[in-house]
Amino acid sequence: MERLTVELGNRSYPILIGDGLLGEVGRHVAPLLKRPRTMIVTDAHVAPHYLDRVSAALAAEGITVSSLVLPAGESSKSWTGLARLTEWLIGEGVERSDHVVALGGGVIGDLVGFACSIVKRGCAFIQLPTTLLAQVDSSVGGKTAINVAAGKNLIGAFHQPALVVIDPATLATLPRRELGAGYAEVVKYGLIDDGDFFAWCEANGAALLAGDAAARAHAIAHSVAAKARIVAADERETQDIRALLNLGHSFGHALEAETGYSDRLLHGEAVAAGMVLAHQFSAANGLCPAEDAARVRDHLASVDLPHSLASAGINTGGADLAAHMTHDKKMRGGKLPLILTRGIGQSFVTEDYGLDAVAVFLDGQQ
Numbered sequence: 001m002e003r004l005t006v007e008l009g010n011r012s013y014p015i016l017i018g019d020g021l022l023g024e025v026g027r028h029v030a031p032l033l034k035r036p037r038t039m040i041v042t043d044a045h046v047a048p049h050y051l052d053r054v055s056a057a058l059a060a061e062g063i064t065v066s067s068l069v070l071p072a073g074e075s076s077k078s079w080t081g082l083a084r085l086t087e088w089l090i091g092e093g094v095e096r097s098d099h100v101v102a103l104g105g106g107v108i109g110d111l112v113g114f115a116c117s118i119v120k121r122g123c124a125f126i127q128l129p130t131t132l133l134a135q136v137d138s139s140v141g142g143k144t145a146i147n148v149a150a151g152k153n154l155i156g157a158f159h160q161p162a163l164v165v166i167d168p169a170t171l172a173t174l175p176r177r178e179l180g181a182g183y184a185e186v187v188k189y190g191l192i193d194d195g196d197f198f199a200w201c202e203a204n205g206a207a208l209l210a211g212d213a214a215a216r217a218h219a220i221a222h223s224v225a226a227k228a229r230i231v232a233a234d235e236r237e238t239q240d241i242r243a244l245l246n247l248g249h250s251f252g253h254a255l256e257a258e259t260g261y262s263d264r265l266l267h268g269e270a271v272a273a274g275m276v277l278a279h280q281f282s283a284a285n286g287l288c289p290a291e292d293a294a295r296v297r298d299h300l301a302s303v304d305l306p307h308s309l310a311s312a313g314i315n316t317g318g319a320d321l322a323a324h325m326t327h328d329k330k331m332r333g334g335k336l337p338l339i340l341t342r343g344i345g346q347s348f349v350t351e352d353y354g355l356d357a358v359a360v361f362l363d364g365q366q
C-alpha cells in the first residue's frame with residue numbers, strides 16, 4: 001500500500017493506494033469515526049460489483065452501515081439527486097461528526113461531497129473512487145458540485161474529504177471507454193509540468209489501458225501526487241497554480257457544450273482533444289514547438305482518444321465553439337484565462353489571447 005498526504009495549511013488528509021484496499025477499508029475508516037455508524041452512497045453500476053465488499057469491510061469493524069444506490073450517470077449530479085441524497089442522510093440520522101462514504105466515480109464523489117458540505121451545515125466524507133478519472137483527479141482536492149440548467153458544476157463548494165482510499169483493482173470492471181477518458185487526465189499531469197512523465201505515458205500508456213497492473217499503479221500514484229501537490233499550493237484556485245489543472249479544459253469545455261454533455265463525448269475525451277488544441281494553438285502563436293504539439297496529438301491518437309475536432313465528431317464553426325467558452329465559469333473580469341504551453345511539461349496561464357483569435361484558430365482546424 002502506498003500512502004500520500006494532502007497538506008492544507010493546518011489540515012491534512014491521507015490518500016491510500018493499493019490493489020484490494022476496498023476489502024479492508026473498515027480498518028482505515030474505523031479510527032476516524034466518533035460512533036460506529038456510516039452511510040454509503042453509490043450508483044447502480046458500481047453497487048453490484050463493490051457495495052457488498054465495502055459494507056462487509058465496515059461491518060467487520062463493528063460499524064453499522066446503511067446504503068443508498070442512485071442511478072448511474074451525470075443526471076444524479078443534479079438538484080433532484082442532491083435533494084434525494086440530503087433527505088436520505090437526514091432520515092438516516094446523520095450527525096456532523098459522521099463520515100459519509102462516496103463509492104463510485106466523479107459523479108458520486110462530487111455529489112456526495114457537496115451534500116456533505118451542506119447537510120447539518122457540514123459533515124465529513126470519505127472518497128472511495130472507482131473510475132480512473134476519479135482516482136487520479138476528482139476524488140482529491142475538495143471541489144464538489146452539481147450541474148444546473150445553465151451548466152455543469154455551477155453550484156458547489158470546496159469541501160475536502162477526510163480520507164481517500166484508491167483500489168486500482170476496481171478498474172478491472174470499468175468499461176474501456178471510461179478508462180480511456182480517465183487516462184486523458186493522467187496524460188494531463190505530464191503536459192502541465194512533467195515532461196518525463198509524458199514520456200513515461202508515451203512508453204506505457206497502451207499497457208496501462210490494456211490492464212497492466214504495474215503501469216496502472218505507477219500512473220495513479222504519480223498523478224495523485226501531482227494533484228496533491230498542486231492543491232496544497234493553491235487550495236481554492238486563487239493563484240494561477242491550480243488553474244493549470246484546467247489544461248485542455250477550456251477548449252474541451254467548448255466541445256462538451258457543443259455535444260450537449262452527451263455520451264457522444266465523455267469529459268476526458270473532450271479534454272484529450274482540448275489538450276491537443278491547446279498545444280496547437282500555442283504552436284500557431286509561436287509559443288511552443290510544432291513537434292511538441294504533434295507528439296501530444298500522436299500519443300492520444302495512438303490510444304484511440306479524440307485528438308482533433310474531426311475525431312471528436314465536431315464540425316461546428318470556430319465562432320460558435322469559442323462562444324461556448326464565454327460561459328466557462330473560469331471567466332475572470334470578462335476575460336477567459338487560457339492554459340497554453342511553451343512545450344511539453346511547460347504550461348502556463350495567460351489572458352493574452354481573445355476569443356476572436358481562438359475562433360479564427362478553430363476555423364483553421366476544421
Ligand code: NAD
Nearest residue numbers: 045072073105106107108130131133134138143170173174
Ligand atoms: P461517472 O462517475 O459517471 O462514472 C462513469 C461510469 O462508470 C458510470 O456509468 C459509473 O456508474 C461507472 N462506473 C464507475 N466505477 C465503475 C467500476 N469500477 N466498474 C464499472 N463501472 C463503473 O464519471 P467519472 O468519469 O468518474 O466522473 C465524471 C464527473 O467527475 C463529472 O461530473 C465531472 O464534472 C467530475 N469531475 C470532478 C472533478 C473534481 O475536481 N471534483 C474533476 C474532474 C471531473
Ligand code: ZN
Nearest residue numbers: 185249267271
Ligand atoms: Zn477534467
